[in-house]
Amino acid sequence: MEPFERLDAVAAPMPVENVDTDQIIPARFLRKPRKAGYGQYLFHDVRFDDAGRERTGFVLNQPAYRPARVLVADKNFGCGSSREHAVYALWDYGFRAVIAPSYGDIFYGNSLKNGFLPIVLPVASVVRLRDLVQQSPGAHVIVDLDLQQVIGPDGRRLEFEIDAFRKHCLLHGIDELDFTLGHRAEIEAYERTQSGATPWL
Amino acid sequence: MTAATRTLLDKIWDRHAIVQRDDGQTLLYIDRHFIHDGSRRAFEVLGERGLKVRRPDRTFGTPDHYVPTNGRDMATIEDPDARLMVEAIARNAAAHGVAVFGLDDPRQGIAHVVGPEQGLSQPGMTIVCGDSHTSTHGALGALAFGIGASEVSHVLATQTLWQRKPKAKRITVDGTLGAGVTAKDVILAIIARIGADGAVGHAIEYAGSAIRGLSVEGRLTVCNMSIEAGARAGMVAPDDTTIAYLEGRPYAPKGAQWEQAVRFWRSLPSDAEARFDSEVALDAATIAPMVTWGTSPQDAVAITERVPDPADFADAGRRAAAGKALEYMGLTPGTALSGIPVQRVFIGSCTNSRIEDLRIAAQIASGRKVASTVRAMVVPGSGLVKRQAEAEGLDGVFKAAGFEWREAGCSMCVGMNGDLVAAGERCASTSNRNFVGRQGKGARTHLVSPAMAAAAAVTGAFTDVRALLGR
Ligand code: SF4
Numbered sequence: 044m045e046p047f048e049r050l051d052a053v054a055a056p057m058p059v060e061n062v063d064t065d066q067i068i069p070a071r072f073l074r075k076p077r078k079a080g081y082g083q084y085l086f087h088d089v090r091f092d093d094a095g096r097e098r099t100g101f102v103l104n105q106p107a108y109r110p111a112r113v114l115v116a117d118k119n120f121g122c123g124s125s126r127e128h129a130v131y132a133l134w135d136y137g138f139r140a141v142i143a144p145s146y147g148d149i150f151y152g153n154s155l156k157n158g159f160l161p162i163v164l165p166v167a168s169v170v171r172l173r174d175l176v177q178q179s180p181g182a183h184v185i186v187d188l189d190l191q192q193v194i195g196p197d198g199r200r201l202e203f204e205i206d207a208f209r210k211h212c213l214l215h216g217i218d219e220l221d222f223t224l225g226h227r228a229e230i231e232a233y234e235r236t237q238s239g240a241t242p243w244l
Numbered sequence: 245m246t247a248a249t250r251t252l253l254d255k256i257w258d259r260h261a262i263v264q265r266d267d268g269q270t271l272l273y274i275d276r277h278f279i280h281d282g283s284r285r286a287f288e289v290l291g292e293r294g295l296k297v298r299r300p301d302r303t304f305g306t307p308d309h310y311v312p313t314n315g316r317d318m319a320t321i322e323d324p325d326a327r328l329m330v331e332a333i334a335r336n337a338a339a340h341g342v343a344v345f346g347l348d349d350p351r352q353g354i355a356h357v358v359g360p361e362q363g364l365s366q367p368g369m370t371i372v373c374g375d376s377h378t379s380t381h382g383a384l385g386a387l388a389f390g391i392g393a394s395e396v397s398h399v400l401a402t403q404t405l406w407q408r409k410p411k412a413k414r415i416t417v418d419g420t421l422g423a424g425v426t427a428k429d430v431i432l433a434i435i436a437r438i439g440a441d442g443a444v445g446h447a448i449e450y451a452g453s454a455i456r457g458l459s460v461e462g463r464l465t466v467c468n469m470s471i472e473a474g475a476r477a478g479m480v481a482p483d484d485t486t487i488a489y490l491e492g493r494p495y496a497p498k499g500a501q502w503e504q505a506v507r508f509w510r511s512l513p514s515d516a517e518a519r520f521d522s523e524v525a526l527d528a529a530t531i532a533p534m535v536t537w538g539t540s541p542q543d544a545v546a547i548t549e550r551v552p553d554p555a556d557f558a559d560a561g562r563r564a565a566a567g568k569a570l571e572y573m574g575l576t577p578g579t580a581l582s583g584i585p586v587q588r589v590f591i592g593s594c595t596n597s598r599i600e601d602l603r604i605a606a607q608i609a610s611g612r613k614v615a616s617t618v619r620a621m622v623v624p625g626s627g628l629v630k631r632q633a634e635a636e637g638l639d640g641v642f643k644a645a646g647f648e649w650r651e652a653g654c655s656m657c658v659g660m661n662g663d664l665v666a667a668g669e670r671c672a673s674t675s676n677r678n679f680v681g682r683q684g685k686g687a688r689t690h691l692v693s694p695a696m697a698a699a700a701a702v703t704g705a706f707t708d709v710r711a712l713l714g715r
Contacts, residue, residue: 060561061440061540065679070658074310074325077285088681117561119441119474123679125376127285127392145444148410148476149376153392206408207267219394220293223402226263226271230298230404233262233273243497243505244275244302244369 044158046216047188050139052112054184055102056177062116063123064150068132070124081128082135103136107180115173115184116143118166121150130157140186142193144169155209156219160188162203172201188214251412251514252481253447256387260370262404269406274302276364276386277399278355278373279342281307281329286374286396287336295401297340302403304364305337305344308354309660313623313650316347326661340400353626353652356380356594360464361626363493367482367509372399377594377676379470383463384490385482385512387447390471410476411521413443414514416452419528424710426604427462428596428674428693430454430526431469432534432544438524440542443475446521449514450480454528460489461600468595469676472541481513533709535581536678536691538569543678544691545581547708553577572680573688574668581706588671589620589701590683591647591694593657596674597625599632601694606638608698608712614646615704621648621663623655645702659684672700 072084090101097104103111114133120143121129130153133141140160154161164172172195176182182196188210193201212219237244250258263271279286283305290297297303310326312318321327330347337344345351345358352358356377359365367385372378374396381388395405415434435442448470455463463480470478480486487506490496497505532546543566545552554566554577570577575584591597591605602624614620622642624630630652633639639649656663657675659682665671667686674697675682678689692700699709 058561058564060565061542063677063679065677065682069681069685070660073282073660074323074329076325077288088685093685119444122440122474123376123471123677125374125390125392126282127394130392145441147474148444149390149392153394156392156394206269208265208269208406209267219406220398220401223271223398223404223406226402226404229262229271230273230402234403237273241368241505241508243501 044216044218047139047158047160047213049189050112050186051183053108053110053181054113054115054176055108055111056173057102057114057116058173060117061119061122064121064126064129064147065123067121067129068126073126073128077131080135081132082137085132085136105180110137112137112139113184113186114138114141115169115176116141117169118144120146122147125149127153127157130154130159134159142169142172155213158213158216160186160213162186162193164193164201164203168201248515249517249519251518251520252385252449252479252512253387253410253412255512256368256370257409259368268408270409271404272370272407274372274399274403274405275369276371277303278359278371278378279303279305279333279337279396280355280373280375281310281333283374283396284329284332284336285393286400287332289394289397290400297342297400298403300341303342303400304359305333305342306352306355306358307333307347309654309658311347311653312661313653313655313663316651318347322662350627350631353629354594354597354654356468357597357625357629360384360460361493361628363490363496366490366496366505367486368512372405376471377468379476379478380464380468380594382470382477382479383460383467384486385479385509387477387479389476410447411445412449413446413475413522413524414449414451414520416523416525417450417454417528418452418525419454420457421454421528421531424533424695424713425531426693426695427458427465429531429534430528431466432536432541432691433526433531435469435473435541436544437526438473440472440540441474443470443473446475447477447479448473448475449520450478455480456483459600460485461598464598465595469541472676482509533693533696535696535706537573537575537581538566539572539678539680540565540569541676541678541691543569547582547696547706549581551575551577551579551581582708583705585670585705586618586672586700587669588665589618589697590623590656590671590673590675591621591697592623592625592655593675594625595676596694597623597629599629601674602629602633602638603636605694605698606641608695608709609645609647609702610641612645612702614701617704618701620646620701621650621656623650624652626652647701656683658682665689672697672706
């Protein structure tokens with residue numbers, strides 16, 4: 044996993060509630076090998092028309108937002124299917140963080156495991172920030188995970204919460220699996236106790 | 245917290261906590277892990293790191309998403325990438341000593357149908373699968389939730405997961421359901437009430453006399469769609485119905501262990517004084533057969549109602565979403581839902597493909613014909629459900645009425661195997677997601693119960709199934 048660095052990047056607004064992972068990447072692309080990259084499939088059916096041409100109205104097809112690395116979304120972003128490909132698609136396109144009032148729980152977990160930061164801010168802060176980046180296309184937003192701050196184009200600092208361990212893993216690119224393998228003794232002890240108490244399992 | 249105020253969630257959680265960290269993360273032991281043909285990536289990760297499956301005996305697999313439903317021959321899978329997915333599960337499972345119910349096995353089916361059917365999903369367990377509808381298994385009184393590919397590899401390698409304990413929400417449905425009103429209508433009514441994000445961060449416990457009155461099949465349907473309200477897990481406390489369902493199933497405990505297990509299961513229901521973080525109550529008698537009109541499962545109303553006017557939504561976000569949804573669905577505000585023509589009917593998916601679902605659909609279809617303007621199909625949730633239905637003669641009823649009778653799999657719920665709804669076509673579907681493009685690009689999905697789907701098939705349009713009952 045790549046360590047999460049301080050971001051100073053273009054932010055794209057997406058003022059839509061309940062953006063589900065079927066929208067982020069349609070099911071027909073999930074069978075593609077991971078190595079081939081998923082950036083081209085991100086928001087595929089809203090980004091491209093039936094002939095494969097870019098739809099001009101879609102935010103990422105507007106020149107100022109093309110280089111976006113931060114997405115300012117709406118509530119319950121990433122709801123629906125558990126497909127981790129939704130995170131791969133965002134990542135491969137170039138996104139490194141998303142800001143929203145809430146997320147689908149599985150999407151939230153998947154994000155952290157891939158070095159992608161889902162930031163939770165109160166609705167009013169998200170709306171304000173989204174309006175700012177909508178009014179000045181191409182405006183930058185700074186994401187400082189170490190300080191747990193988002194700095195908007197207006198210079199306002201917005202603090203966000205994240206579990207200390209999740210933050211530690213993101214900042215140092217630590218993979219959780221390696222960490223857990225270090226708990227092998229506790230896992231074995233648990234299994235011994237469990238097989239005594241609930242032998243039918 | 246004193247011992248007498250614990251919820252079902254607390255009891256299962258506490259038993260499975262291995263390590264608790266100060267930041268609120270718990271290392272949770274996983275009792276049961278289901279894998280499917282979408283789990284390929286997780287095995288790649290194991291391979292890259294040279295890791296083994298820690299507990300192959302706790303892991304069971306079945307291909308479901310990519311399998312053909314018009315036959316059992318893998319060679320008929322046209323898309324080579326899709327065929328690779330189905331082949332990969334067999335290969336990976338064999339390499340790691342994991343049992344798989346393959347395409348040639350009558351026990352194959354949708355993971356969330358197969359687990360309960362085999363008795364693999366039991367009260368008090370922690371159950372995961374790389375699929376968001378793992379919440380289904382909570383109907384047996386388990387803590388069951390969907391995980392992503394990284395978490396699947398984590399469970400394969402360690403049989404554990406780091407989790408933050410969800411909050412507990414109790415949804416109580418008391419009273420008696422009317423004729424023609426089923427578990428699917430109950431869960432659609434719940435989601436319409438609390439919203440698609442109404443239970444984010446929560447595990448839901450479904451309670452009340454109407455829930456207790458449901459069969460395990462009905463409870464599976466309710467718990468299945470917990471994720472559509474944002475809850476990663478949904479659960480129903482184990483009771484006599486649960487225990488009767490499990491007894492004698494292939495992987496249920498036997499003999500003295502059965503007695504011991506039953507005693508343990510009886511201790512699991514939430515204590516009388518248990519405290520929930522939030523509570524919601526619904527009156528079963530007010531629930532009618534439901535149908536969705538939009539592109540989120542929260543867009544559900546009674547069949548007796550009309551397509552809403554986006555302008556009537558007070559919330560700006562909801563108003564914008566409703567406007568877009570109606571455009572996609574090709575619907576005009578004020579149109580009566582009853583009478584809107586459909587072109588496709590799909591009876592299947594992990595929500596509604598169990599024997600009880602097929603029985604009620606067959607009851608409606610019996611002696612009637614699928615409208616000439618409709619193409620309808622029935623896809624049983626497992627090979628064993630299919631066999632049971634055939635033993636009861638339900639296949640004959642469906643075929644005589646003009647339904648296609650298929651082999652088990654996810655099929656048109658997500659269309660990954662090529663069973664797709666064409667752009668612009670309207671489908672009455674017993675599945676769980678009416679998202680834009682879910683059943684195919686441009687497909688218009690309306691979520692309904694199996695009874696309502698059968699009613700739509702034989703009348704050619706959405707119809708209040710209560711009018712077709714009691715001939
Ligand atoms: S039937 Fe549909 S919702 Fe259920 S597991 Fe298969 S694709 Fe997912």
